Amino acid sequence: MDPQLVKMAIGGLVLLGCIGLFFGIGLAIAAQKFAVESNPLIEEVLESLPLANCGGCGYPGCEGYAIEVVTNPDVPPNLCFPGKEKVAEKVAALTGKKMTAVEDTMAVVRCSRIEGRVSHKHHYIGFSSCTAASLGFGGPSACQYACIGLGECAEACPFGAIEMVDNFPEISPDKCVSCGVCVKTCPKNIIEIQTLKARVWVPCSSKDLGKAVTSVCQVGCIGCKMCVKVCPAQAVTYENNLIHIDHKACIAYGPSCEEICVSKCPRDIFRIYDTHDMVRRDPSVGLKMAG
């Protein structure tokens, strides 16, 4: 081989080696000197979280919650909705915080537009989003509190738990983790997080009274307050023209009341809460939809 070439090759190797060594030492020093103090606990907590970044806990993503739950003693370990009990136990064990019970909840749509055969007061042809449709006259539904049905909640759900069937959201109890994204998205504010242990519920959000409801919906709540009167546990209240149920008081009272609120409701809108009977559809009703 040409000694000239060998010389050049060796020279190159030595030069590159030197450069490599120089930067290597530099990086090693920098890594020591500017090392970021990281809490290994945060990493561990983060690994135990489901990493869905849904934001249901109220912090910016899973990492945000991990940092807060480790560093802030006031942040409880049971805020991760998708993780439910398992994750809460793990986080509690890792952070040494007191584990409090995780309530099993899910989102429910407080509207029976489908069953009540709420018609449309106008034909909407704009951008297919519920918020956009509600800009003009509160949306195309004759009932101004009714679900608009263009599926903004289904699109927003990070867990794919909402399916639009006949333009009405159906929330899967298996997939819903109660992160609350749909609650914030719905322009009509008719989605609520409700405990799975609830015995009864009212799938209507109308604040109208009497005739205003009966003229647009076959099942809507007319605000007669019968349920408030008959509840032996005083668990039902009527505030701001809307029925509120104190589920804790209702569950505590137990079944001895025989769900008198349900049997006494003249509109059949006070119902036994059953995740398999959330939306009562009448297949004979042809639904006219805009969008």
Add this chain to the structure above:
Amino acid sequence: MVSTLTFPKGGVHPPESKGLTEQLPIQVMPLPAELHLILGQHIGAPCTPTVAKKAAVGEGDLVADVSKGLGVPLHAPAAGSIKAIATAAHPIRVTTPSITLAVDREAQPRQWTADQWQQLTAQELLQKVHDAGIVGIGGAGFPTHVKLKPPADTPVDTLLLNGAECEPYITADHRSMVEKAEEIVEGAKILLKILGIKTCVVGIENNKPDAIAAMTAAVRAAGGDDSDISVVTLQVKYPQGSEKQLIQAITGRKVPAMALPSAVGVVVHNVSTTRAVYEAVALGKPLIEKVVTISGRGIVKPANLLVKIGTKVSDIVEYCGGISDEVAKVVLGGPMMGFAVSTLDIPVTKTTSAVLFLTKEEIDTTPLSSCIRCGWCLDACPMGLEPKEIGLYVEANRPENTEQFGVFECFECGSCAYVCPAKRPLVQFVRLAKMKAKRS
């Protein structure tokens, strides 16, 4: 007048469609049985009622006063008794508190007597304008007395009277200018005195030659004092009636983004508002009635009607001979910026300039499609914005990023949506962006 002025950028020229009503004199509509006075007739917080249920009121009596902040009082448009204070349908706010007035149709109409206003000070005149409940009746509903008190650091030298009426179909201002030109000029003098200035320019688009002639004659007849009122002809172009566009068309001054017209020394008032000021100051008559154009091919008898505030659209329909079967859309206001409504059970407010009954041929119901990036909306936008980008960002669920395209400068004239070949509801995208960007 040889030259025709206009604003330099953007704008469209939709079919004027004013022929249905532009030759029809203003008709006085007889009193309906009931009037519905919405308490939020203006921008700002709704008024608080000052009368109780069942109380008897006379024509022009105060029925609701300013509750807090920006606002003007509300008066009974006719004699009668208060039937209810409850909620009623509203074109934009869905439902809003309102007063129902059972009208006493037998009562003698009140005589409004002429009064000398020349001796009053500017402050007293301003108080009269406020007490009469006057708002910008061209459509915005901004309390007029506030606009007559420009901030001290930006002195005003010119008053512009907006007679452009660039929206298709509407002829209410047009007829007012033809029939009540003297009153408008008198009103302009009152406004000049309140502002403490001498120069007033009336801008009228050249599709209203009779209005230009009437106003010019009235200005000439009213001469003799030191005020300098002139009438200029504007080219027909939408949205010339927008404050910023009108200022640029007439004075050449450009109002900076997000600034008020007083920043360039100008105050703009609609000609009908000016006439209301005249009636308030010279006759002591509050704003209780207004000229509304009833038009569109769907109404049997189109008209320029002088109606009481609070008259239901259904009563107007009855008076105008009913609607034909072909009506596809009812719009409150002009076809460009008005609101489609889904019920006739809504009352006329201080800002209703027209009620249009449009047939299928007059509206476009083509569903929207994807943006084809043709850029026509950029050419049409009088504010030099990028409507297409705003639409794309809203569709991509990123409304918080639309501020860079000037979404808050947009005054929703609808020129972009009018020219869009993909039929994109660009104004709706803008409204969504504004709403969501404010919320986040």
